[in-house]
Amino acid sequence: MEYMEKIVSNERTGANISGIHVDTAPSKLLYKPDLDGLAILEKIAKETEALALKNKKSQFMLEIEQMDLDFKEKWNDPNVYEDDEQFNSMQAEAKELEKQKFELLQKNKFFNLEEKNTLKKKMDLTYQERTIQRVGERNKVYIRREAERTQAIAQQWEAIGAKESIYNESRTKEIQENIIEQYQSLGKLLHDTPEEVQNKTANALARMYNAQVQNELNSLLSNPNMSLTTKENKLKQIENIINNDKYSDKVIDDFMKRLGTTDERTKEFLEVATKQESRKVLNTFKTELNRVKAEENRIARAEARARKEAEKQRKHEEKMYALMQNDPKAYYKAVTGKKLTTQELVSNPLALGYVSDGTWEEYGDINNGKAFAILSSSEISEINRSVNYRKKEGMYTDIEIFEPVFDVARTLSNGDILKETAILKDYAMRNGINPKVFLQGRNNPEYFRVNDVMRKGNAVVNETGFSINENKDNLSRKAKKNYETIAARFSDDEELGALMADQYIVGVIAKSGNLDKFKADPERFLNKALTEEKRGYSQIKKDIEIATSISSKRVDYKYDYIKTEKTKQKKETKKEQPKKSKYI
Secondary structure, eight states: OHHHHHHHHHHHHTTTOBTTBOOOHHHHHHTSSOTHHHHHHHHHHHHHHHHHHHHHHHHHHHHHHHHHHHHHHHTOOGGGGTOHHHHHHHHHHHHHHHHHHHHHHHHOSSSOHHHHHHHHHHHHHHHHHHHHHHHHHHHHHHHHHHHHHHHHHHHHHHHHHHHSOTTOHHHHHHHHHHHHHHHHHHHHHHTOOHHHHHHHHHHHHHHHHHHHHHHHHHHHHTOTTSOHHHHHHHHHHHHHHHHOHHHHHHHHHHHHHHHTOOOHHHHHHHHIIIIIHHHHHHHHHHHHHHHHHHHHHHHHHHHHHHHHHHHHHHHHHHHHHHHHHTOHHHHHHHHHSOOOOHHHHHHOTTHHHHHOSSOHHHHTOTTSOEEOOOSOHHHHHHHHHHHHHHHHHOOSOHHHHTHHHHHHHHHHHTTOHHHHHHHHHHHHHHTTOOHHHHHHHTTOTHHHHHHHHHHHHHHHHHHHOOOHHHHGGGSOHHHHHHHHHHHHHHOSSHHHHHHHHHHHHHHHHHHTTOHHHHHHSHHHHHHHHHHOIIIIIHHHHHHHHHHHHTTTTOOOOEEOOOOOHHHHHHHHHHSOOOOOOTTO
């Protein structure tokens, strides 16, 4: 009823008036005959007020919970415990968060003093628990990190020890002591039992020992400067050491002393880990060495076959190249492996028969065109150096320029005119000169002069394109007739005869040193050369026979092919076996 009286009081004083609206519902309730409705209304009002208060408190707790969730989400990265700066920042923020929550609690008007004290104690306890949890996670990280560092250092010592020679006992002992020290520190950090520390250390020492053995064998097998026989001997030495029980027992005893234990199980483990494992490693390397040996033998056989094939191919290519170059001496060497000099080819009566089907009588005949490659390329080059030197000097006659050719031919032939002729043919053909120039020129120097005339005339005609034949109608009647007579003597073919006549006539003018004057007034020079008996035409008529013999009516000179192995086999089936010679 007290509640209802408040309502009536409010209505009477107008306390609940809002704007122009008047709430008349309470007055209607007061004047109803049935007053039970007032009690119900009061109960509902009280429950509503209690629920509103409860909701306000719950809302506060939700806000506190949300602050914790936001903090947890912000620092959810597990790496925060790995970094000192991040971890310290998280701790500072947690402390600040706790302060903010307390201030909010103090300001809240929905909690009474007792409730605030109780809630504050609960929040402090939660903060302490969470702080301890975070520090615990941080310590776990620190312990793990230091354990990993300690383990890594131990493994580094183990790797260093593995590279040491098994024969370097003092250095090995020093490294083993470092490994033991590291695992003891690791055991303290992780709170391992003495047995666990011994097991870890024994494993590390055994691994290092076996790695030493393996590296020793690796360096042995991979040594490129050591023969297989030496490797096999070294491997037997290592095998003797490993299989020597006194040595193995000493290694195990040393391990046990350094571990500071007499535990039988540790000793048994070390025996298995060192003796058996090292023997397994040894057997693996023995198998590998046998494989390498078999592989090297296979490779050696394959290389031998490849060398044989390469040598066969090289000889074949040399023979083909010699045939292509028509070089009998190179072919002879490719087939027999022996060197055949020009002097031996010329002086030994059997030598020519091994590289040619021809004879000195054929190659030495001045009237046929058969020739054979006798001089080497280096000999040709040497002769040409002397010839070119004489040409440059300008103080030698046409035949004197080629005197070095005759000197070589006479020396090699040793007075044999057939061989001398064959050599002169070869030199001339190799240098693009008609062999007849040398063969007739050795007794008649005019051949060299006429050849030089033809050479110079050919060069001028090719360079200038000048043609007497095309301009002969501009000549005097006598000059034109004489020109046509000369052309006819060079060849029955009118066009070829005219070309050869042009080359010769222009060559005469060029050789006389009047080429520039001739180019300025060709008709005047031609009329003189072709009509003046004393100075021009008479000389031309004398040279026509020589000129035609080395130009339009020249002998067709050809090299004989080298006699190949097939040719020899065919001839040997028809003839008796020839006498053996040092050239075979």
